[in-house]
Amino acid sequence: MRSFVPSEGYSEAKGMPVLRDLGTALVNGGAGFLGSHLCERLLLRGHSVICLDNFSTGRRANVEHLASNARFRIIEHDVRQPFDIETSLIFNFASPASPPDYQRDPVGTLLTNVLGAVNTLDCARKTGAIVVQSSTSEVYGDPTQSPQRESYCGNVNPIGPRACYDEGKRSAETLFFDYHRTYGVDIRVGRIFNTYGPRMRLDDGRVVSNFIVQALRNADLTIYGDGQQTRSFCYVDDLVEGFLRFSAAGSACHGPINLGNPGEFTVRRLAEIIRDLTNSRSRIVHLPAVVDDPRQRRPDISRAMTELEWQPRIELEAGLARTVEYFDGVLAGTARAEAV
Ligand SMILES: NC(=O)c1ccc[n+]([C@@H]2O[C@H](COP(=O)([O-])OP(=O)(O)OC[C@H]3O[C@@H](n4cnc5c(N)ncnc54)[C@H](O)[C@@H]3O)[C@@H](O)[C@H]2O)c1
Numbered sequence: 001m002r003s004f005v006p007s008e009g010y011s012e013a014k015g016m017p018v019l020r021d022l023g024t025a026l027v028n029g030g031a032g033f034l035g036s037h038l039c040e041r042l043l044l045r046g047h048s049v050i051c052l053d054n055f056s057t058g059r060r061a062n063v064e065h066l067a068s069n070a071r072f073r074i075i076e077h078d079v080r081q082p083f084d085i086e087t088s089l090i091f092n093f094a095s096p097a098s099p100p101d102y103q104r105d106p107v108g109t110l111l112t113n114v115l116g117a118v119n120t121l122d123c124a125r126k127t128g129a130i131v132v133q134s135s136t137s138e139v140y141g142d143p144t145q146s147p148q149r150e151s152y153c154g155n156v157n158p159i160g161p162r163a164c165y166d167e168g169k170r171s172a173e174t175l176f177f178d179y180h181r182t183y184g185v186d187i188r189v190g191r192i193f194n195t196y197g198p199r200m201r202l203d204d205g206r207v208v209s210n211f212i213v214q215a216l217r218n219a220d221l222t223i224y225g226d227g228q229q230t231r232s233f234c235y236v237d238d239l240v241e242g243f244l245r246f247s248a249a250g251s252a253c254h255g256p257i258n259l260g261n262p263g264e265f266t267v268r269r270l271a272e273i274i275r276d277l278t279n280s281r282s283r284i285v286h287l288p289a290v291v292d293d294p295r296q297r298r299p300d301i302s303r304a305m306t307e308l309e310w311q312p313r314i315e316l317e318a319g320l321a322r323t324v325e326y327f328d329g330v331l332a333g334t335a336r337a338e339a340v
Contacts, residue, residue, distance in 0.1 A: 024089075025048070025089040035062075047071070052077050090120055110168040124179075140297075142156075186251050187254050188253065193234060193298075197235055208274075212278070212320075216280065223271060237314060273317065
């Protein structure tokens with residue numbers, strides 16, 4: 001497959017004003033939760049944007065509000081196959097991200113991360129584009145140190161049910177740094193900690209969306225294990241801002257850099273906050289713990305603060321309130337559709 005999009009951009013784009021053309025940005029996985037927010041912000045910043053996606057876990061609905069913008073275009077493609085696109089900036093966000101999604105087809109997940117990295121890096125090598133990788137806190141596995149610094153090499157079970165994702169992302173990081181050392185590709189590797197916000201799927205199986213949907217339906221809030229495991233939750237707008245700063249950082253800044261919110265909450269506390277925010281009658285119940293579930297997750301973001309002058313601004317309650325509003329709207333829409 002070959003596709004070419006002019007990098008000059010268009011000064012009379014429909015929908016959004018162009019302040020200054022910044023060239024074409026390619027977003028692999030642009031129809032997903034994070035990718036769709038990133039496409040939006042890149043357009044606002046003045047880029048032309050290509051969203052490349054195979055729509056396995058992402059949805060056209062996430063980007064349909066961008067479709068009328070002349071600087072936005074969608075290419076349906078699987079990153080496991082090579083691609084050749086003229087671009088100056090690539091974000092590789094293509095991978096299933098929630099445990100039920102990535103465990104549904106473990107071999108496919110591993111290959112998406114490994115072959116997707118190779119094909120993305122080959123494209124960057126040909127075009128000279130800066131290439132930004134969405135890595136993950138899962139590279140730390142079940143960490144033996146907290147908070148997790150980028151220098152920590154992690155504690156990952158390579159043969160467990162989460163390994164297809166964890167080891168896929170670790171291999172992708174290896175490929176990014178080897179392409180940088182061997183071919184001089186200008187890379188950025190960002191390790192994302194649990195991020196939430198509007199456009200997560202109702203049924204994607206992540207803890208924030210699970211609890212909000214259960215609470216809005218007054219159903220039991222299901223905690224796997226004792227609920228004392230901790231997580232850090234970053235609102236999507238903060239995360240996207242971190243990635244934009246990283247992509248614009250000088251070419252000496254390759255990472256890895258942790259991007260997440262250092263506030264640490266037990267899963268039990270998260271359930272209570274969401275129940276309160278939604279005025280729900282839900283009970284909190286416990287189910288057996290899942291295999292290899294990390295006990296602790298909290299980023300050390302000193303590197304992001306120093307090198308990107310970035311830190312999250314949106315408090316958990318405020319971000320959750322916006323997310324609850326979103327899910328409330330989606331559930332109301334679903335109920336209306338079912339009533340017709
Ligand atoms: N959301 C988080 O908390 C979080 C945390 C750590 C890392 N990440 C990473 O960020 C990226 C985006 O995550 P998300 O939360 O938006 O998930 P998501 O599932 O909503 O988005 C992933 C997107 O990639 C697409 N995709 C998957 N496999 C593909 C393939 N083979 N070819 C082309 N497109 C493909 C999907 O259709 C979807 O649009 C992922 O790489 C994920 O690993 C996310």
